[in-house]
Amino acid sequence: MGEKQGSNNHSHCFDPFISPNPITSFNPVQRFPKINETAFISQFSSVIGDVTISDNVYVAPNVSIRADEGTPFYIGSNSNIQDGVILHGLLTKKIAVGTKRYSIFIGNEVTIAHGALVHGPCYIADKVFVGFNAIVYTAIVGKGAFISYNAVVTNGVRIPPDRFVPPGANIDSQEKADALSPVPKDSKEFAHEVQRVNQEFPASYHLLFGKNRCSCGVAYDQY
């Protein structure tokens, strides 16, 4: 004890892991992520395979975006992917968006909160909020919907736009999806405020890191 871990050493690298998919029988072509240079991917996070990440996207630490099975993934402008989120997709099922087919398509200004799991096939429209530890799996989520913490949306359901999924709800049939209420005003405002805060992060984290992504802190302090 007593050593100062990390102090006097500012050269440790904390790059995210960015890589093409591995070559498998089911994905025989290596495809690289396309990450807009204004997006920011945090330390201890991975982006693997045919993943498009648009401008001003913020990806927090300990996120796994892994397009090595279901592929491709798309993440739209100004969206944010919070700590511990996982994006992965089934091999055989996809979602059509225009003339293309995706394993996971996430629109613009979407928030995927801490600990959520987004598992393809799924489509998440613009301005959707996905809450803490929620699961979205084999689902289509309409514009402006609000999925509360611990909720599950699955089994091929289509959530209509601007609907509210209550905390812990398990929406696994279209009847349940159709019976959902509109998003209350305070939840709408909350989702908007989360966007406002997170849209500042990509540029500010790029500035913090600078070019070298080095550790800037003194790890241990005597106080």
Added chain:
Amino acid sequence: MGEKQGSNNHSHCFDPFISPNPITSFNPVQRFPKINETAFISQFSSVIGDVTISDNVYVAPNVSIRADEGTPFYIGSNSNIQDGVILHGLLTKKIAVGTKRYSIFIGNEVTIAHGALVHGPCYIADKVFVGFNAIVYTAIVGKGAFISYNAVVTNGVRIPPDRFVPPGANIDSQEKADALSPVPKDSKEFAHEVQRVNQEFPASYHLLFGKNRCSCGVAYDQY
């Protein structure tokens, strides 16, 4: 296949990521974490911004302590933060503790078990146990309370001291909080035993790593 990854190479670094917050419109001053030198922060974990980590705190791998929005955070002596835990806070709401205001205040000898989410504003008093995958968000948790796995404590509730939140319970009103039973004896003993074990980890992990935090194992073995 067949290569021995990591073998014969003991210089890879596994420092945690320690950094000030990025500068934003809402947090325009960079503040560094203050981490007591007897605390231990594991590989693949981050501490960002105005975070105080007291003596003999153990932080497991893949933890994100991110005071870049709500701030500051405080973690008291001998507390432990298990694998995959996330600490983050809302920008605009804080908790008063004495004359200071915190986004997250965690007392002494607290256990935050695997996969739990602690989201500010919240106050967690001494000797609280927060179970697997639990969520504590916008809440005050009294001394010695026991929050079981998958439970949620939210919506401004105040959990009285020494109360037991059952597995999967959603405590989102003060009536529900006030109706909770005392912590059973076996849960109290369990929380105490978890403390006993985890209080040995900071010093023992510091010894294991030594000054250089290098990988000490042979990664792949033919057996």
Added chain:
Amino acid sequence: MGEKQGSNNHSHCFDPFISPNPITSFNPVQRFPKINETAFISQFSSVIGDVTISDNVYVAPNVSIRADEGTPFYIGSNSNIQDGVILHGLLTKKIAVGTKRYSIFIGNEVTIAHGALVHGPCYIADKVFVGFNAIVYTAIVGKGAFISYNAVVTNGVRIPPDRFVPPGANIDSQEKADALSPVPKDSKEFAHEVQRVNQEFPASYHLLFGKNRCSCGVAYDQY
């Protein structure tokens, strides 16, 4: 903004963290993991202590396999451990398998899906499927059982072979375990398909990384 993080720099290392357990009063002997060279452990994942990982096991990113308290752990051939999974064990309780005692024993061709928590003491037999965010803790799970997303299996229960635990179920008594239905045909096929896909990953990821485990992608792209 505008810097190309990680580009033109292929020497960053993304080794997993492999280490013996730290020496404590309760585990006074350092034991190293034994990892078969055909297994693959991803970036940002840890294997600590007396852990045996058999041939062709795939461990995804951000996994913590931490045998520093309960020990030893065993993971059988062709099993896969998905993103964010945590394996940890209680100090004092173990499971007997033949003449040996384990904190966690996982058989062959087991899938532990994204975000699940396996906490010893537990035994998971061959061909079991553990779903998203499920918790298996102090339990014995029979061959071919299927544990759905968000389910909990705990409190010393023994799940008979080939039984189906529904989504979100809390199986905390032997009566509940004994009342479970057989695994439906589509879930059996699903579990089999997940195995088929994941058994390709160890070799394909070893090829992708090669000997040096460097980042192969260009981190940021202008498109």
